[in-house]
Amino acid sequence: MAERELHVVMVPWLGFGHMIPFFQLSVGLAKQGIRISFISTPRNTSRLPKPPPNLAPLINLVDLRLPAVAGLPEGAEASVDVAIEEIQHLCRAYDLLHPQFKQFIANESPDWIIHDFAPYWIAEIAREFRIPHIFFSVFTAANLSFLGPPEYLVGDAQKKHRPSPESLTFPPEWITFPSSVTYRQYESSDMFSIIFGQNASHMTNAERLSLAIRSCHAVVVRSCTEFEADYLNILEKIYRKPVIPVGLLPPVPPEGEGEGEWVEIFKWLDKQKPKSVVFVGFGSEVKLSRDQVCEIAHGLELSNLPFLWALRRPMWALDDDDDAFPSDFRRRVGDRGVVCIGWVPQLEILAHPSICGSLFHSGWGSIIETLQHGHALVVLPLVFDQCLNARLLVEKGLAVEVERSEDGSFDRSGIAKALQKAMVEEEGEGIRIRAREAGTVFGDLRLHQELYIGGFIQYLKKGPSFPNCD
Template structure:
């Protein structure tokens, strides 16, 4: 029996990328592919341990994170720095080129899978004659909106994406009905961050363009049942293979609960099925005091039972300073606010939870829809606004209304919550989310059909399997 094919993966240093790369690695290992997951020491320590059952096929490989003067000690991921420092994280990340090349030379893998940021991995792959895959942690609708490589740089970019306003309408190459586009307040930040210069000396748009130009295959965390029209469109734009990996739904984790969380779950056990709203905005969304307070007052106005997983923002000295004065006392009967780490997967799986108020990041969308939860979306950064429009197009979410400057009120929050969770106008969405759970929660579909198919493609197209 021949040895399993070997893949080396390298994600960008953001947990919104590292976690999907790990989920892809686990899924490939389950299909008999040997995976070496490359990241930096502190990031690897913060990732889940590899299951003993997969330890022969999936291993972590540490690569030292270079020191850059502008970064604080120990900063190895976007969560460790403010938004203005991410450009220096890219400076350090680019210094991984030489040690990553050495890893490829030492391991001689059959495939390399990397992210948008490591444009230099294309030359490494070519120099070592290893085929390269680009793995998109964003969905196909986002990939289509961002567009093919010719519109990311040079004259094509100037013609199609000259300013933020150009990001507020459906692009010319999307030929079917779609509302997937940025609002102007979102577009301003995205245009500056994606097309603008940064300390690394290479724009994010240029990084992505080089990766799309040089890779042999694009793989996307999605499935045809959900957005097949976008996958097919993107492949026609790219003129190279585009493969859906399936949704890579996270596995349930049976964490040991401390006393506080045990009490929370007892509280949930007493609630009616599908009646409780889960609220969570993750660690990458750094909300302002005004935003946190408007969300809090919106929850209070909605009069819905809720559980809010909340991280203490940097602007608050103590947890007691985060929420409006008296909020927790006034909502103590119907609401729970839990600071710090939360067993999110276990919370979402609880039968009393029926809806989610969150940022509409793609990973969180997948986590929520596998349980059929109705979605109330309040996007803030990167792809979140595009995801929100996609979900609304597919009758799976209600988006909180905002002003032109991106601000929102407590009344906007409460209105969206009640519409989604209890009012008659939200019934169509509640039915659609229950139905789509049959796809999002079908682990056999995603593992056996999609990952099994991807693994087989990699085996058939690995250079050593095609050698005479």
């Protein structure tokens, strides 16, 4: 008798650093015959990659209408569409998806719900319809471990264990081995506010995360034991429920080298020496200031290394692309560097044999995309989980972090110094060797699809063996 087809509903937060991993997990599950309903909003689903044609019948992109709320710009449906101070209003709108989602669940009766940290209201719906649910973390196990047991994120326990920004600047007591994964003093105030501060949605991020962990049947992490077994073990101890690494979900670059405007870029890359070009990119969530762009530009110039810089057009820049850069920057670097304003085919670029490393924000998705090719890393963390990711990479000897002043600012000499060390100097040879070694794990598609995704599917088919703790 053929096995019954499982139906899994995926519910990511409205940020592409969340939606893309949820989509990649959806593709991995669909490859094994799991039917997926991927919940988001119209503008977001239109910006996601297209499912592979052979999997399209199994992946249904479900559009819920994002309600309008005061403070949220018209047409904004993802964190990339808003300033950081407007994310709280995006949270309010997201929470108002609750009735539409409840109706969808009532109509569909799926076998599982896999959700992000943000939709705390899923626990109530899942309980009402008796549907097991799983929290899928797009963050590293090190990030989650640092934040601690879910009960420490709220109430009196939070006041005891995380009373102030300073409490984020040293390893917590539940990390039982030496660890440098902490926030710097200049990062701690903003991060304390982001994690524990009140906002227009009336739910702190810590409260959302705590509810997601406490109510779910299991926690799934985008990670693997080959990379952070020690932190995964900590999670099992402090969560007291199954913690399942689902692998790194490494993306597969599309075949071919891009078309149209990208042809000239790949022609330029083809002319460069193997392992000589630095790729520079700071993702979709980071909004660089004029001073930051200026120092990065001068640092690239001082490094004397070939580079390809993908820069999202700053809000402060005029329509003229050159306004985003120091005067005469492009003329001075000449053919040694290429600057692209806007989106670039990052996966194809990182796979090109001329790339030797990356200067970037240390977002977890970009780390995976870069290390799967064994490239050296220079990290310049700016927001959210990037700071702890950077410390984790340095702790493992996989990256050089750009030096900062006590106020968190960086300058051109720090950029150039970090690039030289990571990419060419003898002092950085160990980093380059370890990055190449990491590439054998990060780029092992069979390991992540067959072992990790395969193991997770067995858990889904077996059903929850652990009652949730609503």
